[in-house]
Amino acid sequence: MTQDSRKSIVKLILFGAITLLAVVIASAMMRPTKWFDENKIQDRNARTVQMMEQPAYTIDVFNLGDSLSTAGFSPMELWREQGYTSFNIGADGIRMQEAYYAVVEACEKQKPRYLMIESLVLFRYAMGQDLQMTLSQPLYHRFAFLKYHNIWKSLVEEEGIMVYHRGYTVNQNVWEYDGEEDYLDLDIDDPNSKMSVSTFNSLVFDRIKAFCDKKGIQIIIYSMPSAKNYNQVRINAMESFAKEKGVTYIDLNGKTDELGLDWSQDTNDGGDHMNLNGARKVVRYFGNYFRNNLDLTDHRGDPAYSDWDEELVEYDKLVEEMEGKSFLDIYTEKKDKEWDEKYKKEDTTNNNDVKK
């Protein structure tokens, strides 16, 4: 090796080391709760930032999964019903690698008794995307700077559109499901949806389970009622998967009568996700299930948990204010109102506009 080559290699290593050091320093400084207005932090960061702020060791149940899980499970309703503390640690379109790190990060300050996993995440698999995530998720986990890089937006945004209550966002929109009642007998019309759990996802699940076993967390897999995402093939696949892994499995699609689910009222997007009505029914079911089958403590009346009562008041107030509207509806109405006040005169000439 020539002297020039040696010099080049040293330069490359030095450059890489400085880059790494800078990312480490930036990550240490990137404390979302310290530097940024948490109300303006949106999307999946909002849940993780709120999770960081929970008092240590106060959450009994984590609810993990994609948008089916976060739309159909309201921790405030569970608190009202049974006094158990829970938190939605999932996110829209979550994949198994992200799910693993969501559990690991949520457990940094918490030691929940149970981890509920909504099963749709286990069916989501695409080799290219999952390979990318296998590489990126450990980096996001190690370096907060990369994970929260978008958080700077909260410095320039006027306000956040969504309000999060322990990882849940209220959605009272009603869009009836008008398909077959026996949707479990139908095919799922989505070329990307898998009907069995891929080996890759099974391996990541094993990793989550090993982590939970070590922490003494019991896993419960469940399938949220969703006419668009479940059929009997998937339910059967999940039953045998749970059996193989030695975990409890609860299918709510086969219990819609028991839940009292009304597909004309309880879904916000035609049978895909639950709305608040549906979420209340799901939570009621789980509340009873937890009380009858699990070893959890009712924290209502415990001064250490008074923040839950305070938040419940805020939550109920928001539900009342929203009157069946979505956050986006409210945001748009607010913007329109502001505009009308600001430019009333100008607007009167254009108020016949139908288009934007």
Added chain:
Amino acid sequence: MAIYTNLYLLVFLPVVLIVYQLAPKKARWGVLLAASYALYISFSKYLVLLLMATSAFTWGIGLWLDKIGEACKAKQAECTDRKQKSEVKKEFQKKRVLALRVGVLVLLGILFYVNYLNFVIDNMNIFLGKIGTQLPLVKVMFPMGISFYTLEAVGYIADVYWERYPAEKHLGKLALFLSFFPQIMEGPIARYPDTSDALFAGEPLNMANLNEGFLRIIWGLFKKMVVSDRLSYLTTHLFGNYKDYHGSFIVLAAIAYTIQLYLEFSGSIDIVIGSGKLFGVTLPENFNQPFSAQSAAEFWRRWHMSLGNWFKNYVFYPITVSPMVKNWNKTARKKYGKYWSMVGTSAMALFPVWVATGVWHGAGWKYLFYGMYYFVILLFGVAMEPIKEKNYAKMGLDPNARWLKILRILKTWVIIFTGELFFNAVNLKAGFHMFFSIFGNFHISSLWKYWPNAITTGDVWAICVGSVIVWIVGFLKESGVDVRGKILNARTPYKWGVYYLIIFAILLFGAYGTGYQPVDLIYAGF
């Protein structure tokens, strides 16, 4: 594994670089070929066989042409007089034309089958439906990069036919030229002598190339991830919901999409050229500050230059010197005069170029319209040129006056934005709908009132600041300042300072992360 992903940038590229450097010099081309096929398989799986077959076929046609040429020379050597020689040449020329036709027709036939057959069937079915019959559509898998490597292969066969260079004897060398991994997705479309020697030379990695390649790659990522990908939220929303918008929003959609397309395409070409440079391979440039162009014709000499050059070399020039055009020129000059002869010649040469340019981008009436749009504008430009010059002289205007240049640039922008509006519209009907809705109820204030939630204030800030930085660098380059050269020749602390600035701008302001759906490369779909 797209070239902007972490899998490519942090795993694939470094691994290939290390294996390339460790391999013996003679085997390095093999490393590049294996890497190229591996990357191709990650997209198109078994369709790599089509790429391999295309390479072998192109190589075979080249050898066939060479063999005919050699046989012709051998037979000519036996001839005693000129007439005999000429007859032999004629005889062999027929064979050469046959080889050329077979080569070009097979290559373009595959491209037609993959890209255009269903479009033709769809349109035939409109008429056939009236007599109660329908042709079934063909199930076709799209082989990544077929529009790019087919043009390179056709160019190679044509050049060998024209004896611009001899046919390549080494199949691997030609296969590597057609499949080189950075450029297979989006070009640039190279000519064989542009890259073949450097690809095959197996020169060791060196710091100068690594620096240049690295700077080019991070600059490309900055353009794509900070500006273009954020703009795609807005353009996807506006073009997807075009019926809900009109006036100022349609103008915004056209401008935003043009910026998005430019920064995405030029950004990914920066990554491509940078990747090539790491291995010491200089790929042809594809952009040269296209928004400084003062006419549509100049714009196309600065935008997607490798495609423009290909059409110029393999369609425009051959047509210009074809007997049909020559005959027209002769006759028209006598009958209608020099001016109309020139306009007619331009029309005959430009028409096929712009039909081909339009449909090269995709099978759809909007793409054909896009080609015809530029054909009409360019032909109008040719026709107006002498009149314009006369008018300048008549009015006593200096055509090089700064204000006139600015006016011409602005006029060119309007042409470009309008073209891209049709290019990205859902279909041609939607394109016209959007275009005409510009003129109905145009209110700038609508932008504030109905600003879509698809794009946040933060995104707008990132887009604006990022675009200004790119514009400043482009402006300096246009003014003759070699920004890249200055950075590369600066002392290490300054050079690294720039690297870190770009890297941290990407890491902080780039559109990436969990839950973010990466934006596919637009030109990779063509």
